Amino acid sequence: LEAMPPYQTGGEMIETVSFEKSTWNQLPYKFEAGTPNIAGAIGLAAAIDWFNQQDREALQAHEDALLVHATKQAEAFDGLKIIGTAAKKVSVLSFLLEGAHPADVGMLLDKQGVAVRTGHHCTMPLMDTLGIPGTVRASFSIYNTLDEVDRLFEALEKVKTFL
Incomplete structure (x- = not known):
């Protein structure tokens, strides 16, 4: 896990950031790319439900x-x-x-x-x-x-x- 690079980026997975270099946070935070788009997923589900009710x-x-x-x-x-x-x-x-x-x-x-x-x-x-x-x-x-x-x-x- 230490050698593996993250597949996504986002908040709290970075320890330091500069123009020259960034370092990953300690495990398990290195692989936690922030909060998923929960509201978007809920909205998409509602839109699909609505669409499925239409002619x-x-x-x-x-x-x-x-x-x-x-x-x-x-x-x-x-x-x-x-x-x-x-x-x-x-x-x-x-x-x-x-x-x-x-x-x-x-x-x-x-x-x-x-x-x-x-x-x-x-x-x-x-x-x-x-x-x-x-x-x-x-x-x-x-x-x-x-x-x-x-x-x-x-x-x-x-x-x-x-x-």
Whole structure:
């Protein structure tokens, strides 16, 4: 046990820390990486219980309706280009706004209380192949509403006028 390195790190397993060197605490503390995420485990169990009580077909239909609604608005939005138009896809809308960098669009949406992801989304080779710096990605799920999809496009109108 003395020779074996810890497989996890965390509180109380360190005796000393400096920029040059750290030393492990005495046994058994060397292998006690702090308190596990107990609240997270309880929350995950509650979420699984809730999800198992739901009508999964209804949840899927809801997500599909959100994507259809968002796609229709995106197709009608002047200067917006959808990236990824497969017939069957998850409820994610990736897009570019003409003349704007995805990071700028994301920041301006965030300032309006609209959460999106921006960047290459761990697909740098794909973005290079497409010749784009990344995308803005809106993800819709069972907890979203059609009103929130509308809010995204209202906020995009303001972004468009600003940029």
